[in-house]
Amino acid sequence: MTNDLLPDDIAQRRPCGSIGPGDDGGTVVVAGFVEDLRNLGNIAFLTVRDRSGKVQLTLLKKKMPELFALASSLSRESVVAATAKVQRSEKANAGFELLPSQLRLLGAAESPLPLGPADAVGVEVETALNNRFLDLRRPQTMAVFLCRAAILRGVREQLQQEDFIEVQTPKIVATATEGGAGLFPMQYFERKAYLNQSPQLYKQILMASGLDRVWEVGPAFRAEEHNTTRHLNEFTSIDIEMAYADDEAVMGVLERVLQAAMRSLNEHAPDALRTLGVTLVPPQLPLPRITYDHCRALAAKRDITVAFGEDLSMEVLRAIADELPDLYFITRWPSAAKPFYIRPVPDSPQHSFAFDLQYREKEITSGGQRVHDVGMLQQRLLDQGLDPEAFAYYLKAFRYGMPPHAGWGLGADRLTLILTQRENVRECVLFPRDRERIVP
């Protein structure tokens, strides 16, 4: 039994970017998209591209009339495979070219293309998203997602090294994490359920399980009608929760995770960074920590009054960012501005052990030490107008031995946005979900 869809030697396929003048005289198999075809009459040049790079196939009409005819008939972005001899060449910009002995069309592309990956014109985000698979054939777009993978790889390696256990928590839930707003309702057989807005409650429950240190990378859903370049209704959250730890301890984990993400980018995606024109210098640790009260004072210096308990507006955050390095923590937030599960400071309970990690004016992480006393948790639920009955399954985990713990949630999409220096978070998500878009 043979498989006639692929050439017999396809298993020997080499990434285009791995072939060089050093392969002179050898035979290689390549496969990819036809980026460009330049037919000069008696000689034609075909550029084939895969994820790793491009190669030029050179076809002489006299020497290989059938291949020349086939190559000349190809439409851009069609998928081809070729077996070819590598020849060092001064005439080719790359210093070598491929002389094919076999060429096969594996998947023809229709024309015109809804988006030309090799076109010398810009592409609007809207057009790119509507044709994402073609957009991804553009080196710049491809590079963003190669970077995203390298970032997650660095995060994963660092957390594993610090003995965190990777877990998955449910995305279909019965109650809100922090109140009723912002949830997508769904029909769950005969009952109403919701898409989870955060793994917060579940990762805390796991602190009562003995798993000690857990982390999860997964989707979170927020039914908020925001319309900005940094919000999506489905986003990817990197979460940790750590027992026997306070806010300082998990801030330390976060700093090391960030540094690991940047190092991983430099190590595993240097070409992608170059394509994007990004140079990354991992920051010196520790990152600066400034308190919320200090932020208010900085705002006051610019004649902006921030009442205690009030959230920091974009205007205030920009003013603060002007005075600090790109990455910094804002600590000791007012208890009133943070969720019920954040622990108040004992000798100043209007303050809390909550922190945010900021990249200039953008918030990328929110975390803190948690309340682990069940009585205090119940009281804080009531204070925030929530019904402890609805949280019974969560509160139960605090009654039979719950270690003190802390944690954070880091936005994977925003982290990618920042590290790849893109402008819109939609550029950093393959198939983003916003107020208007659920297709593709």
Added chain:
RNA sequence: GCCCCGGUAGUGUAGUGGCCUAUCAUACGAGCCUGUCGAGCUCGUGACUCGGGUUCAAAUCCCGGCCGGGGCGCCA
């Protein structure tokens, strides 16, 4: 949720009442070319978001719909 802005060939754009039978680039089709690699040259195809209104005249002004972009709030 509040506010502002936009929609012109496949793609990206110029055009703010008549000079628009609409600009340019790119893509696409045909032709020429044995060294291209942003190939080149010649010729050609291809568009004003939809509906209503104002006007002698609307891509252009007004109203509404649809679609999109951005800011703020909120947050990851």
